[in-house]
Amino acid sequence: MMNFSEVFKQSNQLCKVSPDGKYLATCVQYRLVVRDVSTLQILQLYTCLDQISHMEWSSDSLFILCAMYKRGIVQVWSLEQPDWHCKIDEGSIGLLSSRWSPDGRHILNTTEFHLRITVWSLCTKAVSYIKYPKVCQKGIDFSRDGCYMALAERRDCKDYVSVFVCDDWHLLRHFETETQDLAGLEWSPNGCVLAVWDSCLEYKVLTYSLDGRLLSIYSAYEWSLGVKSVTWSPSSQFLAIGSYDEKVRILNHITWKKMAQFEHLATINNPKAVVYKEVERRPAVGSDDLSLHNITIGATLFNTQSQYEICPPPVHIPVVKPDPERANPKIGVSALAFSSDSRYLATKNDNMSSAVWVWDMQKMTLEAVLEQTSAVRCFQWDPRHPRLALCTGNTKLYLWSPAGCVSVQVPTEGGFQVQSLNWHCSGDSLILLSKEQLCLCYMDSDQEDK
Numbered sequence: 001m002m003n004f005s006e007v008f009k010q011s012n013q014l015c016k017v018s019p020d021g022k023y024l025a026t027c028v029q030y031r032l033v034v035r036d037v038s039t040l041q042i043l044q045l046y047t048c049l050d051q052i053s054h055m056e057w058s059s060d061s062l063f064i065l066c067a068m069y070k071r072g073i074v075q076v077w078s079l080e081q082p083d084w085h086c087k088i089d090e091g092s093i094g095l096l097s098s099r100w101s102p103d104g105r106h107i108l109n110t111t112e113f114h115l116r117i118t119v120w121s122l123c124t125k126a127v128s129y130i131k132y133p134k135v136c137q138k139g140i141d142f143s144r145d146g147c148y149m150a151l152a153e154r155r156d157c158k159d160y161v162s163v164f165v166c167d168d169w170h171l172l173r174h175f176e177t178e179t180q181d182l183a184g185l186e187w188s189p190n191g192c193v194l195a196v197w198d199s200c201l202e203y204k205v206l207t208y209s210l211d212g213r214l215l216s217i218y219s220a221y222e223w224s225l226g227v228k229s230v231t232w233s234p235s236s237q238f239l240a241i242g243s244y245d246e247k248v249r250i251l252n253h254i255t256w257k258k259m260a261q262f263e264h265l266a267t268i269n270n271p272k273a274v275v276y277k278e279v280e281r282r283p284a285v286g287s288d289d290l291s292l293h294n295i296t297i298g299a300t301l302f303n304t305q306s307q308y309e310i311c312p313p314p315v316h317i318p319v320v321k322p323d324p325e326r327a328n329p330k331i332g333v334s335a336l337a338f339s340s341d342s343r344y345l346a347t348k349n350d351n352m353s354s355a356v357w358v359w360d361m362q363k364m365t366l367e368a369v370l371e372q373t374s375a376v377r378c379f380q381w382d383p384r385h386p387r388l389a390l391c392t393g394n395t396k397l398y399l400w401s402p403a404g405c406v407s408v409q410v411p412t413e414g415g416f417q418v419q420s421l422n423w424h425c426s427g428d429s430l431i432l433l434s435k436e437q438l439c440l441c442y443m444d445s446d447q448e449d450k
Contacts, residue, residue: 005040005440007412008033013420013433014052018061021425023079025064026438027052032066032077037424040440046077049087054097058104059146063122065107067098074098074107076122088120101166102146110140117151119169128169134159136199138184143191148172148210150194152182161185161196163210175212179204183227188236193253195232195239200225205241207256216256220249228332235342238361242333246349250364260364264333264349264357268315273366275315276308276405278373278398306373306396308405317352317371337379339386346379346388356390358400370400378420384427391418397432397441412439 014027017037024035029051034044046066054067067074072095076086094112101108107120110133117130117140132153133139139152146166153160159182163173181199188195193215198204203226207215218241220226225244232239238259239251248262268275282305322329335348344367345359353375360367372392379390387401395415397408410416410432416439422431430441 001406001444002408003442003444004411005442007416007437007439008040009436010433010438011051011436012053014055015422015431015433015438016055016057017422017424017431018057019059019425020061023061024431025055025057027055027066032064034064034079037429044077044079044082046075046082048075049073056098056100058100059102060104063104065098065100067095069095069097074109076107086122090118099140101149102142103166106166108140130162130164130169132160134182136183138186139182141186141194142166143187144189145191148187148191150185150187152185152196154182161194161208161212163194163212173210173212175208177208178206178214178217184230186230186232188232188239188253189234190236192236195230197227197230197241200227200244202226203243205230205239205251207239216251218249218251218256218258220247220258221245225329225332228334229336231336231338233338233342233345233361234340237342238338238345240336240338240345242336242347244329244332246332246351248333248336248345248347248359250345250361262345262347262357262359262366264317264347264352264355266317266319266352268317268366268369269313270366271313273313274368275311275313275371276368276400277311277315277371278306278407279309280306280373305409306407308370308407311371315369315371317355317369320351320353322351335379337381339381339388340383341386343386344381344388346381348376348379354392356388356400358388367402368400368405370398370405372398377418380421380423382423382427383425387427389421389423389430391421391432393417393419397421397430408441410439410441 009028010026024037026033030048032046050068050071052066053069056065064077072090074088078084097110105122109118117133119128132155134152134154149164151162159177159179179198180202183199185196194208196206203219205218229242237253241249246264250260252259322331331351334350337346347357354372356370358368374392377393390398399406417434418432420433
């Protein structure tokens with residue numbers, strides 16, 4: 001059904017496929033390794049000045065940015081001209097984050113104490129500055145077409161949003177937002193609407209048009225911890241809001257009113273929702289199994305095997321009560337992801353950390369729940385098909401599609417514990433990351449519809 005590559009080293013989970021899908025860049029401490037995705041042969045090897053803390057491809061897959069935040073240094077490498085090299089030193093004011101602009105020819109550095117964002121041009125070496133950026137969950141976002149940048153700002157104890165035109169960084173719009181403490185902003189995929197949300201202390205989600213007009217204000221409740229996660233559907237039709245009250249609310253793009261509410265109930269009674277429960281079994285080892293062949297595959301023979309069983313309702317999902325004294329209580333919906341066709345929404349409710357919920361966006365109902373034996377670390381949709389991959393920090397990869405669920409053992413020596421995963425843009429393979437290694441999982445093309 002699927003094949004796995006050999007295992008390679010990586011540091012800090014820094015491993016990214018180029019936007020064109022041809023190359024795989026991996027950081028190993030202070031080295032940057034670029035491989036051909038199809039053969040996994042090393043094409044380029046670059047050496048940075050220090051351990052790399054962040055790495056990112058330019059949009060055209062020609063350059064790679066490596067940031068060393070402790071040193072305040074960014075190094076840029078060229079794939080076509082390996083001898084060309086650019087170094088940006090922010091010096092003693094420190095570096096908090098570094099990222100590409102959508103054109104792949106400018107670098108935006110946010111400096112410590114949030115004094116400013118510095119925009120460096122690779123072509124002209126020109127430098128421009130943007131003042132008052134706000135420290136928050138998601139304070140900067142580019143429209144999907146790369147034309148506009150929205151930036152959250154804080155000055156005189158008020159929140160503002162500035163919209164810049166990316167080709168020459170001129171200010172298009174500047175407006176005050178009706179937030180107490182703006183936590184994040186995100187463009188709709190079609191670039192028509194900017195969603196802005198308040199910190200968890202005040203439940204408020206606002207939508208603005210490109211020219212800064214307030215389109216809507218949504219608040220589900222007051223006097224309690226509010227918004228925890230926000231995401232747009234790829235179609236731009238739905239805005240999903242995950243909250244500390246363990247619910248997801250779906251706003252529609254015509255009236256911006258709530259059109260559905262999804263509750264993560266500890267007892268599932270819905271007969272139409274399929275609940276897949278992961279069941280572990282240690283394989284029985286008989287004398288026949290100890291043939292020479294099986295001894296050579298050693299590690300995999302004695303691993304726990306797991307499979308999914310379908311549970312009839314009612315099903316009780318394990319709930320962990322959060323510590324009320326802790327600052328960020330482990331409760332509420334922290335992760336939301338739409339399938340590429342906007343048909344399904346996958347969610348995770350933090351006090352039921354071993355479950356992933358899949359909702360059908362056409363019927364607005366619960367489609368499936370995957371109850372794992374351990375807490376879910378990461379889940380991601382296949383970019384081409386309605387197929388969800390997830391991992392729980394053990395040696396397995398899990399896949400859900402409308403056709404069913406499967407648990408797959410990663411067959412590496414010594415046990416490869418999957419901490420996170422990323423789909424290749426083609427949907428044909430997955431990059432699996434453990435603490436210090438990576439491997440590729442290739443999907444069988446006959447299985448594409450499964």
